[in-house]
Amino acid sequence: MVVTLRDVARAAGVSPATASRALSAPDLVAPARRELVQQVARELGYRPNRAARELITGRTGNLCLVVPDLESPFFAAVAKGVQARARALGFALLVADAEEDPRLEAELVGHLGAQVDGVILSSPRMSDVELDRLSRDVLDEDVPLVLVNRRHGGLPSVVIDNADGIRQAVRHLYALGHRRIGYAGGPVGSWSDTQRRYGLEHASHGLRNVEVTDLGHFPPLFGGGVAAGDLVAASGVTAVLAHNDLLALGILSRLRARGVRVPEDVSVVGYDDIPAATLVSPALTTVTVPLARLGRAAVDLLVEAGPVPTPTESALATALSAADGGLDAGSGTPPSVLIGVELVVRASTGVASAQASVADG
Amino acid sequence: MVVTLRDVARAAGVSPATASRALSAPDLVAPARRELVQQVARELGYRPNRAARELITGRTGNLCLVVPDLESPFFAAVAKGVQARARALGFALLVADAEEDPRLEAELVGHLGAQVDGVILSSPRMSDVELDRLSRDVLDEDVPLVLVNRRHGGLPSVVIDNADGIRQAVRHLYALGHRRIGYAGGPVGSWSDTQRRYGLEHASHGLRNVEVTDLGHFPPLFGGGVAAGDLVAASGVTAVLAHNDLLALGILSRLRARGVRVPEDVSVVGYDDIPAATLVSPALTTVTVPLARLGRAAVDLLVEAGPVPTPTESALATALSAADGGLDAGSGTPPSVLIGVELVVRASTGVASAQASVADG
DNA sequence: GTGAAAGCGCTAACAA
DNA sequence: TTGTTAGCGCTTTCAC
Numbered sequence: 001m002v003v004t005l006r007d008v009a010r011a012a013g014v015s016p017a018t019a020s021r022a023l024s025a026p027d028l029v030a031p032a033r034r035e036l037v038q039q040v041a042r043e044l045g046y047r048p049n050r051a052a053r054e055l056i057t058g059r060t061g062n063l064c065l066v067v068p069d070l071e072s073p074f075f076a077a078v079a080k081g082v083q084a085r086a087r088a089l090g091f092a093l094l095v096a097d098a099e100e101d102p103r104l105e106a107e108l109v110g111h112l113g114a115q116v117d118g119v120i121l122s123s124p125r126m127s128d129v130e131l132d133r134l135s136r137d138v139l140d141e142d143v144p145l146v147l148v149n150r151r152h153g154g155l156p157s158v159v160i161d162n163a164d165g166i167r168q169a170v171r172h173l174y175a176l177g178h179r180r181i182g183y184a185g186g187p188v189g190s191w192s193d194t195q196r197r198y199g200l201e202h203a204s205h206g207l208r209n210v211e212v213t214d215l216g217h218f219p220p221l222f223g224g225g226v227a228a229g230d231l232v233a234a235s236g237v238t239a240v241l242a243h244n245d246l247l248a249l250g251i252l253s254r255l256r257a258r259g260v261r262v263p264e265d266v267s268v269v270g271y272d273d274i275p276a277a278t279l280v281s282p283a284l285t286t287v288t289v290p291l292a293r294l295g296r297a298a299v300d301l302l303v304e305a306g307p308v309p310t311p312t313e314s315a316l317a318t319a320l321s322a323a324d325g326g327l328d329a330g331s332g333t334p335p336s337v338l339i340g341v342e343l344v345v346r347a348s349t350g351v352a353s354a355q356a357s358v359a360d361g
Numbered sequence: 362m363v364v365t366l367r368d369v370a371r372a373a374g375v376s377p378a379t380a381s382r383a384l385s386a387p388d389l390v391a392p393a394r395r396e397l398v399q400q401v402a403r404e405l406g407y408r409p410n411r412a413a414r415e416l417i418t419g420r421t422g423n424l425c426l427v428v429p430d431l432e433s434p435f436f437a438a439v440a441k442g443v444q445a446r447a448r449a450l451g452f453a454l455l456v457a458d459a460e461e462d463p464r465l466e467a468e469l470v471g472h473l474g475a476q477v478d479g480v481i482l483s484s485p486r487m488s489d490v491e492l493d494r495l496s497r498d499v500l501d502e503d504v505p506l507v508l509v510n511r512r513h514g515g516l517p518s519v520v521i522d523n524a525d526g527i528r529q530a531v532r533h534l535y536a537l538g539h540r541r542i543g544y545a546g547g548p549v550g551s552w553s554d555t556q557r558r559y560g561l562e563h564a565s566h567g568l569r570n571v572e573v574t575d576l577g578h579f580p581p582l583f584g585g586g587v588a589a590g591d592l593v594a595a596s597g598v599t600a601v602l603a604h605n606d607l608l609a610l611g612i613l614s615r616l617r618a619r620g621v622r623v624p625e626d627v628s629v630v631g632y633d634d635i636p637a638a639t640l641v642s643p644a645l646t647t648v649t650v651p652l653a654r655l656g657r658a659a660v661d662l663l664v665e666a667g668p669v670p671t672p673t674e675s676a677l678a679t680a681l682s683a684a685d686g687g688l689d690a691g692s693g694t695p696p697s698v699l700i701g702v703e704l705v706v707r708a709s710t711g712v713a714s715a716q717a718s719v720a721d722g
Numbered sequence: 723g724t725g726a727a728a729g730c731g732c733t734a735a736c737a738a
Numbered sequence: 739t740t741g742t743t744a745g746c747g748c749t750t751t752c753a754c
Contacts, residue, residue: 004747015725020749030723050476052747054412055730070441080431083458092473095456097444112453115411222640249640276637279583279610365731376741381733391739413731416746
């Protein structure tokens with residue numbers, strides 16, 4: 001029924017060992033026989049049994065990604081990048097949605113970590129101790145863990161330059177004449193929110209006469225922005241920075257509903273540059289985060305961090321098909337990658353109006 | 362180092378076979394020993410080796426989902442549903458993004474199909490013959506394939522009631538006084554677009570004086586809608602049905618840019634009810650599709666279609682932890698599931714204006 | 723460079 | 739009900 005390596009070996013008139021080598025470690029076999037075996041394998045439609053190989057090598061050829069919410073445009077974009085890069089390197093990708101629940105995240109990492117060669121975790125809110133526990137006690141020693149958009153201890157991670165994005169946004173607003181700037185933050189305990197608040201403080205210190213108002217913590221969702229919108233209006237700021245685009249979109253919506261004009265009365269800046277940022281009117285000025293690159297970088301880090309990537313995978317793939325896979329393992333990158341961001345100015349920001357305040361009346 | 366079943370067996374003073382049974386088929390073991398073995402397994406931190414089990418049982422405990430674009434809100438929502446249901450049934454989920462390329466879809470199905478217990482494929486545009494080839498020649502006989510949002514031959518599938526959604530939309534517009542209705546279609550060859558055109562024809566036949574204008578085929582994206590928007594304005598229709606929300610959003614945007622008011626001059630209806638539909642102003646009247654349910658139903662179908670779900674999985678899980686997994690396999694459902702849809706009226710539709718036409722001038 | 727043989731960890735006959 | 743035995747398909751020493 002199913003073609004096994006023995007079948008190939010027999011048909012090629014070699015031992016199973018040679019057949020195995022011809023496909024998985026071609027260099028060890030004399031060219032003539034190597035060609036022959038590969039030829040026969042192709043003709044017979046041989047498909048190596050992953051389970052058997054995994055049993056002996058300990059490698060699964062799978063990676064896994066755990067995110068809080070697959071439907072969020074932020075994580076969807078990251079997932080897309082992760083998926084693409086994983087495939088390019090010959091890995092399949094297990095994806096798990098933790099439903100915004102840090103406990104479930106930990107459980108999923110434990111569960112899936114047992115059946116993959118590496119784990120990518122994006123958990124904005126898991127506690128540091130839990131993170132420690134995960135990487136120390138839950139995962140096998142040889143299963144590397146890479147953090148996305150979060151830095152912690154010795155764990156490899158890919159993060160974006162949160163502070164710089166905020167700095168760019170603040171400078172943009174400052175240049176437009178804004179002096180009273182509000183910040184609508186993300187959830188309490190969110191790592192990136194902490195980073196951004198830090199960046200905000202520093203950015204504003206360098207500029208004279210700037211007054212930053214902390215509008216509080218909000219769920220990083222449209223609904224959170226609606227609530228934040230009222231605070232924006234009440235606070236008398238002429239511009240507001242939102243923790244992310246969804247929040248900014250909610251603010252935009254609420255302000256319009258209240259008759260506050262954007263950008264004439266208030267300027268709004270988001271973060272992430274999700275697709276929806278350009279679907280609204282006025283289009284959202286925001287900090288572009290190369291989300292897919294974030295995902296790709298995470299995979300690369302994982303592969304570097306892990307036990308040397310089996311040459312087997314790609315060798316076998318090329319042996320069986322005509323495709324050539326360009327496996328490029330970088331050399332000696334540090335355990336943490338910083339991804340740059342860039343402010344993109346659209347229609348939601350404009351010069352500060354003379355009559356600064358739009359306070360409630 | 363790693364605890365194997367033999368270790369457990371030895372520590373419990375039973376044979377490996379009994380240990381295996383105590384964990385995977387508890388009913389076959391005397392209560393006392395069963396308890397003992399499970400206890401010992403827990404204490405030793407035994408984790409079954411999936412590869413070894415897979416090698417002998419042929420079951421991987423994994424399902425796989427192939428979609429054209431993980432970042433699209435439509436597929437992201439479906440993926441979320443699939444993921445949740447798969448996990449509830451004890452399966453991990455491999456996810457693959459085919460980058461809108463039917464050829465890549467086929468390749469991915471072939472590649473991943475070899476290492477999973479079932480495949481869920483959402484491919485709006487793969488040709489029927491290719492679909493046949495996939496299920497017949499590419500996949501192993503015992504790897505079931507379920508189609509999402511597409512019906513074909515004998516393959517099990519989960520589809521939404523495309524025609525009914527269109528019907529509801531048309532009736533809504535008709536009730537508002539619209540008589541000249543445009544349809545901005547999806548890509549040529551899209552299965553659901555074909556269905557919706559069919560529904561459109563039927564729905565309009567039943568109503569007097571309704572004139573339907575086919576505005577053509579568009580990429581189901583915001584950009585496609587921008588192009589469609591001009592045709593809407595030029596066509597003189599008072600209302601337009603878009604193939605999906607993204608397209609509708611693009612139309613909305615373009616119409617506003619041209620000074621055509623929505624809904625005063627033209628009413629716009631979308632399809633799918635993606636999150637962004639409520640982020641814009643006016644909020645989009647659209648046909649709500651329960652995307653997550655679509656995904657869940659696909660998993661259920663897969664599990665029913667496949668070889669009897671191993672009791673092993675859940676039994677072992679419950680044996681090793683305190684958690685109880687509620688595996689509920691439905692009984693004798695037909696191979697194809699139809700999911701109902703519902704029009705949700707928001708602000709983008711209104712009564713037809715007297716001066717029907719907004720033709721170019 | 724090649725083959726023989728052993729065994730990865732587990733389950734499934736078959737006996738007892 | 740339990741244990742013994744065999745073997746899933748593959749890789750990998752170890753001889754040659």
